[in-house]
Amino acid sequence: MLAVWAWHVRVANVGVVDVGWTLSVVGLAVLYAAAGPGWPARQWVLAAMTTIWGARLAAYLLRDRVMGRPEDSRYAALREAGSIAARGRFLPFFQAQALIAAVLTAPMLIVSLDRAEAFSPLTAAAVGLWAIAVALESVADRQLERFKARGPGRGAVCREGLWRYSRHPNYFFEWLVWVSYALYGLSSPFGAAGLIAPALMLYFLFRVTGIPATEAQALRTKGDAYRAYQRTTSAFVPWFPRRAA
Numbered sequence: 001m002l003a004v005w006a007w008h009v010r011v012a013n014v015g016v017v018d019v020g021w022t023l024s025v026v027g028l029a030v031l032y033a034a035a036g037p038g039w040p041a042r043q044w045v046l047a048a049m050t051t052i053w054g055a056r057l058a059a060y061l062l063r064d065r066v067m068g069r070p071e072d073s074r075y076a077a078l079r080e081a082g083s084i085a086a087r088g089r090f091l092p093f094f095q096a097q098a099l100i101a102a103v104l105t106a107p108m109l110i111v112s113l114d115r116a117e118a119f120s121p122l123t124a125a126a127v128g129l130w131a132i133a134v135a136l137e138s139v140a141d142r143q144l145e146r147f148k149a150r151g152p153g154r155g156a157v158c159r160e161g162l163w164r165y166s167r168h169p170n171y172f173f174e175w176l177v178w179v180s181y182a183l184y185g186l187s188s189p190f191g192a193a194g195l196i197a198p199a200l201m202l203y204f205l206f207r208v209t210g211i212p213a214t215e216a217q218a219l220r221t222k223g224d225a226y227r228a229y230q231r232t233t234s235a236f237v238p239w240f241p242r243r244a245a
Helices: 002-011 016-035 040-066 073-080 084-104 106-112 121-149 169-185 191-207 211-222 224-232
Strands: none
Touching (some): 002 016, 002 084, 016 040, 040 106, 040 121, 073 084, 073 211, 191 211
16 A cells, blocks of 8 residues: 555556556455465455455446546545645545555455355355345446446436436445455355445444545535435435425
C-alpha cells in the first residue's frame, strides 16, 4: 500500500487506493494458499475465487475511477473538509487499508491452516453463493456504466435493472461475496472467527466509506431527484420499490 500511495502521488488520484486494496486482498489469499500447511485443494479453490473476484473488481475500478478519470468526489470532499483521512497526504489512510485487508482475509488464513482432506457441504454452498454474488455485482456495475456512458445529465438517477430494486446493489452483492468467504471457512477449526470479514465489511458499508459517503455526494449532485429515489428504493437489500408519497 506504500507503493500504491506513491502511485497516487504521481497520478494525483486517491481513487487508486481502492485498486490497491483489492489487489492486496488477492495477494494475501494467494500467499496463504502457497505457504499454508492446509489441504492444497481447499486452499487453492478459495485463492482462485478471491483472484477472480479481485481481477474483475480491480479492472472495473481502474476504468471507473482512475484511467482518464477525475478523482472520486468522495475523496476530494475528504480533502476539502480537512478530514483526518486526508492528513499526511492520505498516507495513514492508505496504510489503514493494508491493515483492513489483513483483517478481512481471516477466512483465507483459517482455510490455509485446515489439514482435513475433504470438502464440506458448507464449502459447496459458499462456492455457489460466491458465483451468484460476483455475477450480480458485475451486472450492477455494468448497468451503472451503461447509464453513465449515455450522459444522462446532471441530476439524473440510475433506476435501471438492479438499481430499480436497490440504491446500492453493487454494495449488497459485494457484501455477499464476503459472506461466501466466511461460509467457506466456517467448517474449519476456528472458522467462526472468519465471520469478522462480512461483519466488518457491513460496518464499513453502512457507517464509513460506503453508503454514507456515496449518498451524501449523490444528494449534492442530484438533489431532489435522489431524495425521491431514497423514498421509494431500498438502501441495500434489493426489494420491490415503494410507491412515491
